[in-house]
Amino acid sequence: MVSSALPSKRKSQPENRASTARPAQLLAWYDRHRRRLPWRAPAGQRSDPYRVWLSEIMLQQTTVKAVGPYFEKFLARWPDVSALGSAELDDVLRMWAGLGYYSRARNLHACAVTVLREHGGAFPDTEEGLRKLPGIGPYTAAAIAAIAFDRLTMPVDGNIERVVSRLFAVEEALPQAKPQIQALAATLLGPARAGDSAQALMDLGATICTPKKPACSLCPFNEDCAARERGDQDTFPRKAAKKTGTLRRGAAFVVVRGDELLVRSRPAKGLLGGMTEVPGSDWLAGQDDADALAQAPELASVKHWHRKLGVVTHVFTHFPLELVVYTATVPARTRAPDGMRWVPIATLDGEALPNVMRKVVAHGLGE
DNA sequence: CATGCGTGGTG
DNA sequence: TCACCAAGCAT
Numbered sequence: 001m002v003s004s005a006l007p008s009k010r011k012s013q014p015e016n017r018a019s020t021a022r023p024a025q026l027l028a029w030y031d032r033h034r035r036r037l038p039w040r041a042p043a044g045q046r047s048d049p050y051r052v053w054l055s056e057i058m059l060q061q062t063t064v065k066a067v068g069p070y071f072e073k074f075l076a077r078w079p080d081v082s083a084l085g086s087a088e089l090d091d092v093l094r095m096w097a098g099l100g101y102y103s104r105a106r107n108l109h110a111c112a113v114t115v116l117r118e119h120g121g122a123f124p125d126t127e128e129g130l131r132k133l134p135g136i137g138p139y140t141a142a143a144i145a146a147i148a149f150d151r152l153t154m155p156v157d158g159n160i161e162r163v164v165s166r167l168f169a170v171e172e173a174l175p176q177a178k179p180q181i182q183a184l185a186a187t188l189l190g191p192a193r194a195g196d197s198a199q200a201l202m203d204l205g206a207t208i209c210t211p212k213k214p215a216c217s218l219c220p221f222n223e224d225c226a227a228r229e230r231g232d233q234d235t236f237p238r239k240a241a242k243k244t245g246t247l248r249r250g251a252a253f254v255v256v257r258g259d260e261l262l263v264r265s266r267p268a269k270g271l272l273g274g275m276t277e278v279p280g281s282d283w284l285a286g287q288d289d290a291d292a293l294a295q296a297p298e299l300a301s302v303k304h305w306h307r308k309l310g311v312v313t314h315v316f317t318h319f320p321l322e323l324v325v326y327t328a329t330v331p332a333r334t335r336a337p338d339g340m341r342w343v344p345i346a347t348l349d350g351e352a353l354p355n356v357m358r359k360v361v362a363h364g365l366g367e
Numbered sequence: 368c369a370t371g372c373g374t375g376g377t378g
Numbered sequence: 379t380c381a382c383c384a385a386g387c388a389t
Protein backbone atom coordinates (compact mmCIF):
# COMPACT_ATOMS: atom_id res chain seq x y z
CA MET A 1 0.00 0.00 0.00
CA VAL A 2 1.50 3.25 -1.05
CA SER A 3 -0.80 5.68 0.58
CA SER A 4 -4.23 6.21 1.93
CA ALA A 5 -4.34 9.45 0.02
CA LEU A 6 -5.21 7.77 -3.24
CA PRO A 7 -8.59 8.68 -4.62
CA SER A 8 -11.50 6.40 -3.91
CA LYS A 9 -11.70 5.20 -7.49
CA ARG A 10 -8.42 3.36 -6.95
CA LYS A 11 -10.22 0.01 -6.73
CA SER A 12 -11.55 0.22 -10.27
CA GLN A 13 -8.34 1.57 -11.66
CA PRO A 14 -6.64 -1.73 -12.59
CA GLU A 15 -9.51 -2.88 -14.78
CA ASN A 16 -9.58 0.34 -16.71
CA ARG A 17 -5.86 0.36 -17.15
CA ALA A 18 -5.83 -3.26 -18.28
CA SER A 19 -8.59 -2.89 -20.83
CA THR A 20 -6.97 0.06 -22.55
CA ALA A 21 -3.49 -1.42 -22.32
CA ARG A 22 -4.28 -4.80 -23.84
CA PRO A 23 -3.52 -3.93 -27.48
CA ALA A 24 -0.10 -2.59 -26.53
CA GLN A 25 0.61 -5.54 -24.23
CA LEU A 26 -0.28 -7.91 -27.01
CA LEU A 27 2.02 -6.25 -29.54
CA ALA A 28 4.85 -6.05 -27.02
CA TRP A 29 4.54 -9.79 -26.45
CA TYR A 30 4.43 -10.41 -30.19
CA ASP A 31 7.57 -8.39 -30.80
CA ARG A 32 9.44 -10.67 -28.41
CA HIS A 33 7.84 -14.02 -29.18
CA ARG A 34 6.52 -14.03 -32.73
CA ARG A 35 7.03 -17.23 -34.64
CA ARG A 36 9.06 -17.13 -37.82
CA LEU A 37 6.99 -18.78 -40.51
CA PRO A 38 7.68 -19.24 -44.24
CA TRP A 39 4.87 -16.90 -45.28
CA ARG A 40 5.64 -14.15 -42.80
CA ALA A 41 7.59 -11.06 -43.77
CA PRO A 42 10.42 -9.94 -41.48
CA ALA A 43 9.33 -7.72 -38.59
CA GLY A 44 8.20 -4.32 -39.75
CA GLN A 45 7.79 -5.27 -43.39
CA ARG A 46 4.51 -5.72 -45.16
CA SER A 47 3.81 -9.17 -46.58
CA ASP A 48 3.24 -10.02 -50.23
CA PRO A 49 -0.55 -10.39 -50.64
CA TYR A 50 -0.10 -13.49 -52.79
CA ARG A 51 1.86 -15.24 -50.07
CA VAL A 52 -0.57 -14.14 -47.39
CA TRP A 53 -3.52 -15.38 -49.43
CA LEU A 54 -1.88 -18.68 -50.36
CA SER A 55 -0.92 -19.40 -46.76
CA GLU A 56 -4.30 -18.41 -45.37
CA ILE A 57 -6.12 -20.75 -47.73
CA MET A 58 -3.78 -23.61 -46.88
CA LEU A 59 -4.06 -22.92 -43.16
CA GLN A 60 -7.83 -23.22 -43.11
CA GLN A 61 -8.44 -26.06 -40.63
CA THR A 62 -4.89 -27.24 -41.24
CA THR A 63 -1.85 -27.16 -38.99
CA VAL A 64 1.19 -24.97 -39.57
CA LYS A 65 3.36 -28.08 -39.68
CA ALA A 66 1.31 -29.70 -42.43
CA VAL A 67 1.17 -26.53 -44.52
CA GLY A 68 4.89 -25.73 -44.51
CA PRO A 69 6.10 -28.09 -47.27
CA TYR A 70 3.03 -27.44 -49.43
CA PHE A 71 3.51 -23.69 -49.21
CA GLU A 72 7.12 -24.02 -50.31
CA LYS A 73 6.20 -26.33 -53.19
CA PHE A 74 3.47 -24.04 -54.46
CA LEU A 75 5.59 -20.93 -54.18
CA ALA A 76 8.48 -22.56 -56.04
CA ARG A 77 6.25 -23.69 -58.89
CA TRP A 78 3.88 -20.72 -59.03
CA PRO A 79 5.71 -17.69 -57.59
CA ASP A 80 2.89 -15.23 -58.16
CA VAL A 81 -0.83 -15.07 -58.80
CA SER A 82 -0.28 -14.70 -62.52
CA ALA A 83 1.57 -18.00 -62.68
CA LEU A 84 -1.04 -19.79 -60.61
CA GLY A 85 -3.90 -18.27 -62.57
CA SER A 86 -2.32 -19.56 -65.77
CA ALA A 87 -1.85 -23.08 -64.45
CA GLU A 88 -4.06 -26.10 -65.18
CA LEU A 89 -6.49 -27.06 -62.44
CA ASP A 90 -5.32 -30.67 -62.61
CA ASP A 91 -1.76 -29.59 -61.86
CA VAL A 92 -3.00 -27.63 -58.85
CA LEU A 93 -4.98 -30.64 -57.60
CA ARG A 94 -1.95 -32.87 -58.02
CA MET A 95 0.18 -30.46 -56.02
CA TRP A 96 -2.51 -30.21 -53.34
CA ALA A 97 -2.97 -33.97 -52.97
CA GLY A 98 -2.57 -35.03 -49.35
CA LEU A 99 -3.41 -31.68 -47.78
CA GLY A 100 -7.15 -32.34 -47.59
CA TYR A 101 -10.30 -30.25 -48.09
CA TYR A 102 -9.89 -30.33 -51.83
CA SER A 103 -12.52 -27.72 -52.59
CA ARG A 104 -9.88 -25.32 -51.32
CA ALA A 105 -7.63 -26.26 -54.24
CA ARG A 106 -10.41 -25.74 -56.76
CA ASN A 107 -11.31 -22.39 -55.21
CA LEU A 108 -7.64 -21.44 -55.00
CA HIS A 109 -7.30 -21.88 -58.73
CA ALA A 110 -10.61 -20.15 -59.47
CA CYS A 111 -9.56 -17.24 -57.25
CA ALA A 112 -6.22 -16.87 -59.02
CA VAL A 113 -7.96 -16.86 -62.38
CA THR A 114 -10.39 -14.18 -61.20
CA VAL A 115 -7.66 -11.99 -59.74
CA LEU A 116 -5.66 -12.32 -62.93
CA ARG A 117 -8.48 -11.66 -65.38
CA GLU A 118 -10.78 -9.32 -63.50
CA HIS A 119 -8.37 -7.47 -61.22
CA GLY A 120 -5.31 -7.22 -63.44
CA GLY A 121 -3.34 -9.60 -61.24
CA ALA A 122 -3.67 -7.50 -58.08
CA PHE A 123 -5.67 -8.67 -55.08
CA PRO A 124 -8.44 -6.34 -53.88
CA ASP A 125 -7.12 -4.39 -50.89
CA THR A 126 -10.36 -4.24 -48.92
CA GLU A 127 -12.19 -6.81 -46.84
CA GLU A 128 -15.32 -6.33 -48.91
CA GLY A 129 -13.50 -6.85 -52.20
CA LEU A 130 -11.64 -9.90 -50.95
CA ARG A 131 -14.81 -11.42 -49.57
CA LYS A 132 -16.25 -11.76 -53.08
CA LEU A 133 -13.48 -14.10 -54.24
CA PRO A 134 -13.93 -17.89 -54.24
CA GLY A 135 -12.62 -19.61 -51.15
CA ILE A 136 -12.35 -16.37 -49.19
CA GLY A 137 -14.85 -16.12 -46.33
CA PRO A 138 -15.18 -13.68 -43.43
CA TYR A 139 -12.08 -14.85 -41.61
CA THR A 140 -9.73 -15.00 -44.60
CA ALA A 141 -10.91 -11.68 -46.01
CA ALA A 142 -10.19 -9.96 -42.70
CA ALA A 143 -6.87 -11.75 -42.29
CA ILE A 144 -5.59 -10.73 -45.72
CA ALA A 145 -6.88 -7.18 -45.33
CA ALA A 146 -5.12 -6.81 -41.99
CA ILE A 147 -1.88 -8.66 -42.71
CA ALA A 148 -1.25 -7.70 -46.32
CA PHE A 149 -2.95 -4.31 -46.54
CA ASP A 150 -2.77 -3.02 -42.97
CA ARG A 151 -6.52 -2.54 -42.72
CA LEU A 152 -7.85 -2.02 -39.19
CA THR A 153 -9.87 -5.18 -38.82
CA MET A 154 -9.63 -8.19 -36.53
CA PRO A 155 -10.05 -11.61 -38.13
CA VAL A 156 -11.44 -14.24 -35.80
CA ASP A 157 -10.31 -17.83 -36.24
CA GLY A 158 -10.43 -20.78 -33.88
CA ASN A 159 -7.36 -19.60 -31.98
CA ILE A 160 -8.74 -16.15 -31.40
CA GLU A 161 -12.12 -17.54 -30.40
CA ARG A 162 -10.38 -19.58 -27.73
CA VAL A 163 -8.16 -16.76 -26.45
CA VAL A 164 -10.98 -14.25 -26.35
CA SER A 165 -13.55 -16.60 -24.84
CA ARG A 166 -11.10 -17.28 -22.00
CA LEU A 167 -9.95 -13.72 -21.51
CA PHE A 168 -13.56 -12.58 -21.07
CA ALA A 169 -15.03 -15.90 -19.79
CA VAL A 170 -17.67 -15.93 -22.52
CA GLU A 171 -20.40 -18.26 -21.30
CA GLU A 172 -22.43 -18.37 -24.49
CA ALA A 173 -21.66 -21.44 -26.60
CA LEU A 174 -20.35 -21.49 -30.16
CA PRO A 175 -21.44 -20.84 -32.81
CA GLN A 176 -24.05 -18.54 -31.21
CA ALA A 177 -21.26 -16.65 -29.44
CA LYS A 178 -19.50 -15.62 -32.63
CA PRO A 179 -20.85 -12.04 -32.77
CA GLN A 180 -20.02 -11.46 -29.12
CA ILE A 181 -16.52 -12.88 -29.52
CA GLN A 182 -15.99 -10.80 -32.66
CA ALA A 183 -16.87 -7.64 -30.74
CA LEU A 184 -14.62 -8.55 -27.81
CA ALA A 185 -11.76 -9.45 -30.15
CA ALA A 186 -12.01 -6.02 -31.73
CA THR A 187 -11.20 -4.44 -28.35
CA LEU A 188 -7.74 -6.00 -28.63
CA LEU A 189 -7.07 -3.96 -31.74
CA GLY A 190 -5.08 -0.75 -31.27
CA PRO A 191 -4.84 2.20 -33.64
CA ALA A 192 -2.28 0.46 -35.88
CA ARG A 193 -0.54 -2.81 -36.71
CA ALA A 194 -3.78 -4.74 -37.17
CA GLY A 195 -2.03 -7.61 -38.95
CA ASP A 196 0.48 -8.02 -36.15
CA SER A 197 -2.31 -7.90 -33.58
CA ALA A 198 -4.16 -10.72 -35.32
CA GLN A 199 -1.04 -12.81 -35.74
CA ALA A 200 -0.14 -12.14 -32.14
CA LEU A 201 -3.44 -13.61 -30.97
CA MET A 202 -3.00 -16.58 -33.27
CA ASP A 203 0.54 -17.21 -31.99
CA LEU A 204 -0.73 -16.86 -28.45
CA GLY A 205 -3.47 -19.39 -29.14
CA ALA A 206 -1.10 -21.79 -30.87
CA THR A 207 1.73 -21.73 -28.37
CA ILE A 208 0.35 -20.67 -24.96
CA CYS A 209 -3.43 -20.44 -24.83
CA THR A 210 -3.72 -23.97 -26.20
CA PRO A 211 -6.92 -26.06 -26.17
CA LYS A 212 -5.67 -28.29 -23.35
CA LYS A 213 -3.39 -27.35 -20.47
CA PRO A 214 -2.73 -23.74 -21.47
CA ALA A 215 0.60 -22.35 -20.28
CA CYS A 216 -0.97 -19.44 -18.42
CA SER A 217 2.20 -18.59 -16.54
CA LEU A 218 3.74 -17.44 -19.82
CA CYS A 219 0.75 -15.44 -21.02
CA PRO A 220 0.93 -11.66 -21.27
CA PHE A 221 -2.70 -11.52 -20.09
CA ASN A 222 -2.34 -13.90 -17.17
CA GLU A 223 -3.16 -11.22 -14.59
CA ASP A 224 -6.11 -10.10 -16.61
CA CYS A 225 -7.90 -13.29 -17.69
CA ALA A 226 -11.43 -13.83 -16.44
CA ALA A 227 -11.36 -17.58 -17.01
CA ARG A 228 -8.04 -18.06 -15.25
CA GLU A 229 -9.36 -16.05 -12.37
CA ARG A 230 -12.05 -18.70 -12.01
CA GLY A 231 -9.63 -21.56 -12.59
CA ASP A 232 -11.60 -23.21 -15.41
CA GLN A 233 -9.81 -21.75 -18.42
CA ASP A 234 -9.54 -25.11 -20.18
CA THR A 235 -13.36 -25.34 -20.37
CA PHE A 236 -13.51 -22.44 -22.84
CA PRO A 237 -14.73 -21.91 -25.47
CA ARG A 238 -18.10 -23.42 -24.60
CA LYS A 239 -19.42 -25.60 -27.38
CA ALA A 240 -21.76 -28.53 -27.83
CA ALA A 241 -20.13 -31.93 -28.17
CA LYS A 242 -20.16 -33.17 -31.72
CA LYS A 243 -21.39 -36.60 -32.68
CA THR A 244 -19.22 -39.06 -34.53
CA GLY A 245 -20.54 -40.34 -37.84
CA THR A 246 -21.72 -43.84 -38.57
CA LEU A 247 -19.23 -46.32 -39.96
CA ARG A 248 -19.49 -46.79 -43.72
CA ARG A 249 -18.15 -49.71 -45.69
CA GLY A 250 -17.21 -50.29 -49.27
CA ALA A 251 -14.91 -52.11 -51.65
CA ALA A 252 -12.01 -50.86 -53.76
CA PHE A 253 -10.53 -52.57 -56.80
CA VAL A 254 -6.82 -52.49 -57.50
CA VAL A 255 -6.42 -53.61 -61.11
CA VAL A 256 -2.90 -53.89 -62.49
CA ARG A 257 -1.79 -54.14 -66.11
CA GLY A 258 1.95 -54.67 -66.24
CA ASP A 259 3.39 -51.71 -64.33
CA GLU A 260 0.20 -49.67 -64.59
CA LEU A 261 -2.81 -49.14 -62.34
CA LEU A 262 -6.45 -48.61 -63.33
CA VAL A 263 -7.83 -45.28 -62.03
CA ARG A 264 -10.61 -42.79 -62.64
CA SER A 265 -11.51 -39.28 -61.51
CA ARG A 266 -14.19 -38.57 -58.92
CA PRO A 267 -16.98 -36.12 -59.72
CA ALA A 268 -15.85 -32.51 -59.56
CA LYS A 269 -17.86 -31.65 -56.47
CA GLY A 270 -18.49 -33.32 -53.16
CA LEU A 271 -16.32 -35.70 -51.20
CA LEU A 272 -12.78 -35.76 -52.64
CA GLY A 273 -14.14 -33.80 -55.59
CA GLY A 274 -12.03 -33.98 -58.73
CA MET A 275 -9.46 -36.26 -57.16
CA THR A 276 -8.16 -39.53 -58.56
CA GLU A 277 -9.31 -42.90 -57.19
CA VAL A 278 -9.26 -46.58 -58.02
CA PRO A 279 -12.67 -47.91 -59.05
CA GLY A 280 -14.84 -49.07 -56.18
CA SER A 281 -18.29 -49.53 -54.74
CA ASP A 282 -20.37 -46.88 -53.01
CA TRP A 283 -19.52 -46.22 -49.37
CA LEU A 284 -22.61 -46.95 -47.33
CA ALA A 285 -23.54 -47.49 -43.71
CA GLY A 286 -24.54 -51.01 -42.82
CA GLN A 287 -23.26 -52.41 -46.09
CA ASP A 288 -21.85 -55.91 -46.36
CA ASP A 289 -19.02 -56.50 -48.79
CA ALA A 290 -20.19 -59.97 -49.84
CA ASP A 291 -21.55 -58.79 -53.18
CA ALA A 292 -19.06 -55.98 -53.69
CA LEU A 293 -17.94 -57.19 -57.08
CA ALA A 294 -21.53 -57.12 -58.34
CA GLN A 295 -21.41 -53.36 -57.84
CA ALA A 296 -18.72 -53.00 -60.46
CA PRO A 297 -20.33 -54.16 -63.73
CA GLU A 298 -17.77 -52.22 -65.73
CA LEU A 299 -15.16 -54.59 -64.32
CA ALA A 300 -17.14 -57.73 -65.18
CA SER A 301 -14.55 -58.81 -67.71
CA VAL A 302 -11.78 -58.86 -65.13
CA LYS A 303 -11.10 -62.38 -63.98
CA HIS A 304 -9.22 -63.96 -61.10
CA TRP A 305 -9.97 -61.53 -58.32
CA HIS A 306 -8.04 -61.86 -55.11
CA ARG A 307 -9.45 -60.42 -51.92
CA LYS A 308 -6.68 -58.98 -49.81
CA LEU A 309 -6.74 -59.92 -46.15
CA GLY A 310 -7.74 -57.19 -43.75
CA VAL A 311 -9.33 -53.83 -44.46
CA VAL A 312 -8.21 -50.30 -45.11
CA THR A 313 -9.58 -47.90 -42.50
CA HIS A 314 -9.81 -44.16 -42.85
CA VAL A 315 -11.51 -41.44 -40.82
CA PHE A 316 -13.11 -38.51 -42.57
CA THR A 317 -14.45 -35.46 -40.79
CA HIS A 318 -17.93 -36.85 -40.55
CA PHE A 319 -17.64 -40.61 -40.85
CA PRO A 320 -15.18 -43.48 -40.49
CA LEU A 321 -14.66 -45.73 -43.49
CA GLU A 322 -13.68 -49.38 -43.95
CA LEU A 323 -12.71 -50.64 -47.38
CA VAL A 324 -12.07 -54.20 -48.47
CA VAL A 325 -9.60 -54.40 -51.31
CA TYR A 326 -9.80 -56.72 -54.30
CA THR A 327 -6.87 -57.08 -56.66
CA ALA A 328 -6.52 -58.50 -60.15
CA THR A 329 -3.92 -58.58 -62.88
CA VAL A 330 -5.09 -58.23 -66.48
CA PRO A 331 -3.29 -58.99 -69.75
CA ALA A 332 -1.23 -56.42 -71.60
CA ARG A 333 -3.22 -54.15 -73.91
CA THR A 334 -6.42 -54.72 -71.92
CA ARG A 335 -8.51 -51.60 -72.53
CA ALA A 336 -9.57 -49.38 -69.69
CA PRO A 337 -13.37 -49.29 -69.19
CA ASP A 338 -15.18 -46.06 -70.11
CA GLY A 339 -14.15 -43.18 -67.90
CA MET A 340 -11.08 -44.95 -66.58
CA ARG A 341 -7.42 -44.84 -67.52
CA TRP A 342 -4.10 -46.54 -66.87
CA VAL A 343 -1.38 -44.70 -65.00
CA PRO A 344 2.16 -45.94 -64.36
CA ILE A 345 2.51 -47.06 -60.76
CA ALA A 346 5.88 -45.32 -60.66
CA THR A 347 4.22 -41.93 -61.19
CA LEU A 348 1.47 -42.29 -58.57
CA ASP A 349 3.30 -39.87 -56.31
CA GLY A 350 2.49 -37.12 -58.78
CA GLU A 351 -1.16 -38.08 -59.14
CA ALA A 352 -4.04 -36.30 -57.43
CA LEU A 353 -4.51 -39.25 -55.10
CA PRO A 354 -6.06 -38.44 -51.72
CA ASN A 355 -4.53 -40.25 -48.79
CA VAL A 356 -7.34 -42.73 -48.43
CA MET A 357 -6.55 -43.93 -51.96
CA ARG A 358 -2.84 -44.08 -51.24
CA LYS A 359 -3.69 -46.42 -48.37
CA VAL A 360 -5.84 -48.54 -50.69
CA VAL A 361 -3.12 -48.81 -53.33
CA ALA A 362 -0.46 -49.61 -50.76
CA HIS A 363 -2.69 -52.31 -49.29
CA GLY A 364 -3.57 -53.75 -52.69
CA LEU A 365 -0.02 -53.81 -54.02
CA GLY A 366 1.55 -54.96 -50.78
CA GLU A 367 2.29 -58.62 -50.20
C1' DC B 368 -27.99 -22.23 -38.82
C1' DA B 369 -26.57 -27.13 -39.74
C1' DT B 370 -24.07 -29.99 -42.53
C1' DG B 371 -20.41 -31.63 -45.65
C1' DC B 372 -15.76 -31.45 -46.41
C1' DG B 373 -9.33 -34.50 -45.22
C1' DT B 374 -5.72 -35.33 -42.78
C1' DG B 375 -2.45 -35.70 -39.07
C1' DG B 376 -1.43 -34.74 -34.24
C1' DT B 377 -2.64 -34.90 -29.39
C1' DG B 378 -3.39 -36.31 -24.42
C1' DT C 379 -7.76 -45.87 -27.62
C1' DC C 380 -10.31 -42.39 -29.48
C1' DA C 381 -12.57 -37.92 -29.12
C1' DC C 382 -11.09 -33.70 -30.08
C1' DC C 383 -8.79 -30.37 -32.59
C1' DA C 384 -6.25 -27.17 -36.59
C1' DA C 385 -5.19 -19.65 -39.42
C1' DG C 386 -13.03 -22.03 -42.37
C1' DC C 387 -15.88 -22.03 -46.52
C1' DA C 388 -19.92 -23.15 -49.36
C1' DT C 389 -24.46 -24.31 -49.44
